[in-house]
Amino acid sequence: MTELRAGRDRVGFAPRVLAIPAVIGLALLILPLTALVLRVEWSTLWQDITSPEALSALGLSLTTGLAATVVCVVLGVPLALVIARSRARPAAVLRALVTVPLVLPPMVGGVAMLFLFGRTSWLGGVLAEWGIRVPFTTGAVVLAQTFVALPFLVLALEGSLRTTGVGYEQAAAGLGAGRWTILGRVTLPLAAPGLIAGIVLCFARAVGEFGATALFAGNAPGVTQTMPLAIYTAFNGAGVSQGSAVALSLLLLVTAIGVLLLVRAWRPEAPR
Numbered sequence: 001m002t003e004l005r006a007g008r009d010r011v012g013f014a015p016r017v018l019a020i021p022a023v024i025g026l027a028l029l030i031l032p033l034t035a036l037v038l039r040v041e042w043s044t045l046w047q048d049i050t051s052p053e054a055l056s057a058l059g060l061s062l063t064t065g066l067a068a069t070v071v072c073v074v075l076g077v078p079l080a081l082v083i084a085r086s087r088a089r090p091a092a093v094l095r096a097l098v099t100v101p102l103v104l105p106p107m108v109g110g111v112a113m114l115f116l117f118g119r120t121s122w123l124g125g126v127l128a129e130w131g132i133r134v135p136f137t138t139g140a141v142v143l144a145q146t147f148v149a150l151p152f153l154v155l156a157l158e159g160s161l162r163t164t165g166v167g168y169e170q171a172a173a174g175l176g177a178g179r180w181t182i183l184g185r186v187t188l189p190l191a192a193p194g195l196i197a198g199i200v201l202c203f204a205r206a207v208g209e210f211g212a213t214a215l216f217a218g219n220a221p222g223v224t225q226t227m228p229l230a231i232y233t234a235f236n237g238a239g240v241s242q243g244s245a246v247a248l249s250l251l252l253l254v255t256a257i258g259v260l261l262l263v264r265a266w267r268p269e270a271p272r
Helices: 002-011 016-038 042-049 052-084 088-103 106-117 122-129 138-164 167-174 179-190 192-207 211-216 227-234 242-265
Strands: none
Touching: 016 242, 042 052, 042 242, 052 088, 052 138, 052 179, 052 192, 052 227, 052 242, 088 138, 106 122, 106 138, 106 211, 138 179, 138 192, 138 211, 167 179, 179 192, 192 242, 211 227, 227 242
16 A cells, blocks of 8 residues: 555656657657667677777777876866865855856867967967977867866766765864875765766766867877767768768767666665
């Protein structure tokens, strides 16, 4: 009886006719992905994925994605701590600034980074004097991926830090623990689910980045051509074959699903 009542509580009292647009919306999300899976040539899938061009794009995406994730952890964990431990108004301002790349079109981010690191900018000019060129290099891919992926880690970890509060930290400080000890043994372990979820989402976003990378890093095979760029190039008649592009698209889809499963596994309190 209790389970039946709980089931009715979940259903609620929404008009049943809303199920029609809900089904249409779900179909709009699922059918394109289904069409992608149906276009995969399963007999040549392995050959498509292991072609030299596809392997180059895949290897570059994984390498730069991992590098960008490391940068995001190094920079994002302190930033999340600062936001979580700030007062309400400064925290709201910082949170809004971190959120900007999430709502900003990636192409705009690429243009902005090009204006910052290009030779005509003050920073690009200084770097050029030192013999450092950033745009249209593999390093530019990492920077572009970091720009779009950093908010995922910061917001996930900051929310987890705010949820855990500072009570345990105060107790550890009262027992004589130092700041670094509290950070390593109290703060971060308590916020581990948010940190892990943020890292996984950050890596997935970095691997799937396209717009900022295209404008800031270019599309040079073996240097800046990541999987999304290789897919785009193939469907414009160059680079890898369309079979490889479809195979890489499927690989990105599987990666996205795996990310969702990992995030769900690290949030046991989420409703199932």
